[in-house]
Amino acid sequence: MKTYKAALRKYYKQGIAKHVEHAKLCFYCGCEATDMDFCPPLEHAELILEFDEQADFITVPSCYECFALLHNERVLNLDARVKKLKAKLADKYAKALKVYYMWHESELDEMSPEFAHSISAGMALGQEAATRLAFVPFALESDEAEFNKPSAKQRFVVAGHEFSSFDQAMAHCFENFGVNKSKFYDLLVKECDGDFDKALSQYNHRFSKPQTLDIAKTKIQNFAKQHKQNSDFVARATEQLMKKDAKLDIDAALAKLYQDYIAR
Numbered sequence: 001m002k003t004y005k006a007a008l009r010k011y012y013k014q015g016i017a018k019h020v021e022h023a024k025l026c027f028y029c030g031c032e033a034t035d036m037d038f039c040p041p042l043e044h045a046e047l048i049l050e051f052d053e054q055a056d057f058i059t060v061p062s063c064y065e066c067f068a069l070l071h072n073e074r075v076l077n078l079d080a081r082v083k084k085l086k087a088k089l090a091d092k093y094a095k096a097l098k099v100y101y102m103w104h105e106s107e108l109d110e111m112s113p114e115f116a117h118s119i120s121a122g123m124a125l126g127q128e129a130a131t132r133l134a135f136v137p138f139a140l141e142s143d144e145a146e147f148n149k150p151s152a153k154q155r156f157v158v159a160g161h162e163f164s165s166f167d168q169a170m171a172h173c174f175e176n177f178g179v180n181k182s183k184f185y186d187l188l189v190k191e192c193d194g195d196f197d198k199a200l201s202q203y204n205h206r207f208s209k210p211q212t213l214d215i216a217k218t219k220i221q222n223f224a225k226q227h228k229q230n231s232d233f234v235a236r237a238t239e240q241l242m243k244k245d246a247k248l249d250i251d252a253a254l255a256k257l258y259q260d261y262i263a264r
């Protein structure tokens, strides 16, 4: 049963600027704060508690833009959240930052008015972005959250096996199903609502193809080595052969390549 999102707010401490000069500033970039960022996001809180994952459970003042950039990002700790925000900000303003670092006011005089205007606007935007990127988050003080956090889930089922902790259930998946840790974790927590079986089936559905490709790649490399051929050539040639004749699999294509081109 899903807990109503608002009910989870009580598990967060409220982070407030320790010094008065920082009051009303965005914790992430120093602009005026208008919103409150939940670390980790409320959307993900229930599963994080059930899985007993390490998270900060704190709210910080945030400007509208940082709030929007971080919206729903499943980043659980405040330090990591700052890093994430800065990376997204740098990405969003990459063009303006480049203009700001490349041009100087003195150069504007030599340009046509339209060009000078657009460069100067870009420089102003880039300068603002640079200041926000360089902003160092201020010290916080926080009142303790009112409630003790609910205890983690005690029963995790994976393909008929039962585990008493999230970590054990995850370990079982890595050891027995050969899943890629971070891909599987993302699927589990972001799309499958913590349902291991659903995540495993989704995982196989989505990522089983690359595995076949990996096997083909290995076969091509071995073949190239064995017959002293360039592996790019072998890859291109087998691809052509398989395109021409849909019945050929990688083994048959390599055999044909050998017969038609190499053994002659």
Ligand SMILES: [Zn+2]
Pocket (backbone or CB within 6 Å): 026, 027, 028, 029, 030, 031, 062, 063, 064, 065, 066, 067
């Ligand atoms: Zn901000």
